[in-house]
Amino acid sequence: MEYEEAKQKILDGLTKKLKSKSKFYFNDLSKIMGVKPREAKKVVNKMVEEGLLEYWSSGSTSMYGMPGTGKQAAAEHED
Amino acid sequence: MAKHETPLLDQLETGQWPSFVTDIKREAESRAKNERNIEYQIPADVCEDLLGVLELSFKHGRTHWKHGGIVGVFGYGGGVIGRYCDQPEQFPGVAHFHTMRVSQPAGKFYTTKYLESICDLWERRGSGITNMHGSTGDIIFLGTTTPQLEEVFYELSHNLNQDLGGSGSNLRTPSDCVGQARCEFACFDTQALCHDLTNEYQDELHRPAFPYKFKFKFDGCPNCCVASIARSDLSFIGLWRDEIRIDQEAVKAYVGGEIPPNGGAHAGRDWGAFDIQKEVIGLCPTECMRYENGKLEINNKECNHCMHCINAMPRALRVGEDRGCAMLAGAKAPILDGAQMGTLIVPFIKVEPPYTEIKETVIEPIWDWWMEEGKNRERLGELMKRQGLQRLLEVTGFAPDARMVQEPRTNPYIFWKEDEVDGGWERDINEFRKHHQR
Numbered sequence A: 001m002e003y004e005e006a007k008q009k010i011l012d013g014l015t016k017k018l019k020s021k022s023k024f025y026f027n028d029l030s031k032i033m034g035v036k037p038r039e040a041k042k043v044v045n046k047m048v049e050e051g052l053l054e055y056w057s058s059g060s061t062s063m064y065g066m067p068g069t070g071k072q073a074a075a076e077h078e079d
Numbered sequence B: 001m002a003k004h005e006t007p008l009l010d011q012l013e014t015g016q017w018p019s020f021v022t023d024i025k026r027e028a029e030s031r032a033k034n035e036r037n038i039e040y041q042i043p044a045d046v047c048e049d050l051l052g053v054l055e056l057s058f059k060h061g062r063t064h065w066k067h068g069g070i071v072g073v074f075g076y077g078g079g080v081i082g083r084y085c086d087q088p089e090q091f092p093g094v095a096h097f098h099t100m101r102v103s104q105p106a107g108k109f110y111t112t113k114y115l116e117s118i119c120d121l122w123e124r125r126g127s128g129i130t131n132m133h134g135s136t137g138d139i140i141f142l143g144t145t146t147p148q149l150e151e152v153f154y155e156l157s158h159n160l161n162q163d164l165g166g167s168g169s170n171l172r173t174p175s176d177c178v179g180q181a182r183c184e185f186a187c188f189d190t191q192a193l194c195h196d197l198t199n200e201y202q203d204e205l206h207r208p209a210f211p212y213k214f215k216f217k218f219d220g221c222p223n224c225c226v227a228s229i230a231r232s233d234l235s236f237i238g239l240w241r242d243e244i245r246i247d248q249e250a251v252k253a254y255v256g257g258e259i260p261p262n263g264g265a266h267a268g269r270d271w272g273a274f275d276i277q278k279e280v281i282g283l284c285p286t287e288c289m290r291y292e293n294g295k296l297e298i299n300n301k302e303c304n305h306c307m308h309c310i311n312a313m314p315r316a317l318r319v320g321e322d323r324g325c326a327m328l329a330g331a332k333a334p335i336l337d338g339a340q341m342g343t344l345i346v347p348f349i350k351v352e353p354p355y356t357e358i359k360e361t362v363i364e365p366i367w368d369w370w371m372e373e374g375k376n377r378e379r380l381g382e383l384m385k386r387q388g389l390q391r392l393l394e395v396t397g398f399a400p401d402a403r404m405v406q407e408p409r410t411n412p413y414i415f416w417k418e419d420e421v422d423g424g425w426e427r428d429i430n431e432f433r434k435h436h437q438r
C-alpha cells in the first residue's frame, strides 16, 4: 500500500471513532490499514515524524492518538 | 523549616533501614541552600512538594498522581514516563514530575566523571533525585517538567553520548550481568551481546509497535545474577556443553582445608571443617558426582549446570570449554496473568558476533509471531500459554527437545495437523468406495 493511502485510512479511521475513543493501540492501527505489523510500523513512524500521530504512554503501555485529541490533553492544558 | 509538615513520613525515618524520606529531605535541603549556585530550571522546592504530596496521600489513603501522558522527546515513543500531580495548586513544584529512563551501559561500568555529569545535569534540569538503577536496569531520573524533556535529551545525546532507555510497549533497555569483565564463570561475553542487540534493535527500543513490553536479559552463567530467567521475555543464560574442568590438586586443597570454600564467603562464622561429601557431592541435584580415593569424578552427561559445585570450589572446578548459552522465553511478573518463569526454547546456541543465528532464527521469528498474534497488553509468556509451546516451535522451526519438557503432560489429547499425517486429510472417494459400501 502507498504511504498516502495508508495515512488517509488511519486519519479517516481515527476520526470516525473519535467520539468514543481518542487513544489507540498499535494493533488497532495495523487493523485499520489491513497490513502486517512490520509494514504498519513504517507508516506509523512516518506519521509521528510528520506530527500526524502522537504517542501516549502509561509508563508500561503505549498508545497512539491524533495530536490535541482526547481527555488527557485537555486535562493537561495541552490542547 | 520544612515547607510542609510531614509527621507520617517522619515516622518512616525511625526504622533501622535506610530511608528514602531522609534522602529526599537531604536533597531538599541542598537545593534550598544552593551552595554551588546552580541555575535550577525547575522549581527549587520540588523535593519539598514531593514529600508534601506523599504525606497528603498517606493522610487520604489515596494517590494524588494521575497516570500516563503525552510526553516524550521528538521521535521517541519511550524513555519518558509522564507523571502529573492532581493537586498542582498546593504542590506546584511537582505539577509535572516526569520520569526519564536513561539507557545504562552494558555491565553498568561508569567513570566518576560520567556520574558527576549526569548528576549535575539532573540537578539543574530535574529534581536531582535519581534511582540507580531502576527495575528495568536503566538509570532513572525522577521528576522534571515537560519543557525540560527535550533539553535533558539534547544534553544527554550531544554532550554525554547517552541515549534514553525503553518504556511502554517497546523493547526495554537490555540488561546484563558483569560477565567476562570480572567474572570467571561467564560462558559468553554478556556485555558484547547486550550492547550489540541494543544497537541493532534501536527502532524496537524507541518506537513502540509491540503488544506490550519486551525484555532481553543476559546472564553469563546459570548463577543468573540479573535473574534473566524470571525477569525477561527472552533470557540468555550462559552454559557449556562439554565437561566441567577439574583440578584434582585444588580439590585436595579444599578437602584439606587449605582453600576456604565458596571463595571465603561464609567466613563470618565458624561452620566447622569443609566436608566435600556433605557440602558438594551430597547437594548435587542430579547426584552425578563422587569423591573416592582422593579423586573427584563427575558424570557430565547428567550434570544440569546448576553451578553449585563450581560456586563451592571455584579454584578446583571451572566451566567447560565449549561454551554458549541457553535461551528461555516468556518470563514475566504477575501484572495481568500470574507470574511465570522462562521456558527453555533453545537448549544451546553458540554466542559469536555478529550473532546472526540468534537474531534471525530466534529473536525475529518470535517477534513476528507475537506482533501478529499477541493481544493488546499480552506478554510473550501469555501468548505462549494461550497458543502453546508447540506453536512457538512451529514459528521458530526449532525441533522439540526433551529438555523443553518441565513436567509430564496434563493434556491427554493429541491433535494432528494435516502435514503431520501421511496422505493428509484428502481422500480419493472412488478408491474408498472400492472397500466400503454406501
Ligand code: HEM
Pocket: A059, A060, A061, B063, B065, B081, B083, B097, B099, B131, B133, B134, B135, B136, B140, B142, B167, B168, B213, B335
Ligand atoms: C498503585 C499505583 C501504581 C502502580 C500499580 C504502578 C505500577 C507500575 C508498574 C507496573 C511499573 C513498571 C512499568 C514497566 O516498566 O512496564 C511502574 C514503573 C514506574 N512507576 Fe509506577 N505505579 C503506581 C504508581 C506510581 C506513582 C504514583 C509514580 C510516581 C509519581 C510512579 C512512578 C513510576 C516510575 C518512575 C516507574 C519506573 C521505575 C523504574 O523503572 O524503576 N508509579 N509502575
Ligand code: HEM
Pocket: none
Ligand atoms: C480409531 C478409531 C476410534 C477412535 C479414534 C475413537 C475415539 C473415541 C473417542 C475420542 C471417544 C470419547 C469421546 C468422548 O467421550 O468425548 C470414543 C468413545 C466411544 N467410542 Fe470410539 N473411537 C474409535 C473407534 C471406535 C469403534 C470401532 C467403536 C465401536 C465399534 C467405538 C465406540 C465408542 C463408544 C461406545 C464410545 C463411548 C464410550 C463411553 O462413553 O464410555 N469407537 N471413541
Ligand code: SF4
Pocket: B177, B178, B179, B183, B184, B185, B186, B187, B219, B220, B221, B222, B223, B224, B225, B226
Ligand atoms: S551470572 Fe554468572 S557469569 Fe554473570 S556475574 Fe553472575 S556468576 Fe558471573
Ligand code: SF4
Pocket: B283, B284, B285, B286, B287, B288, B289, B298, B302, B303, B304, B305, B306, B307, B308, B309, B310
Ligand atoms: S553443576 Fe550442579 S549438577 Fe553439575 S555436577 Fe555440579 S553440582 Fe552437580
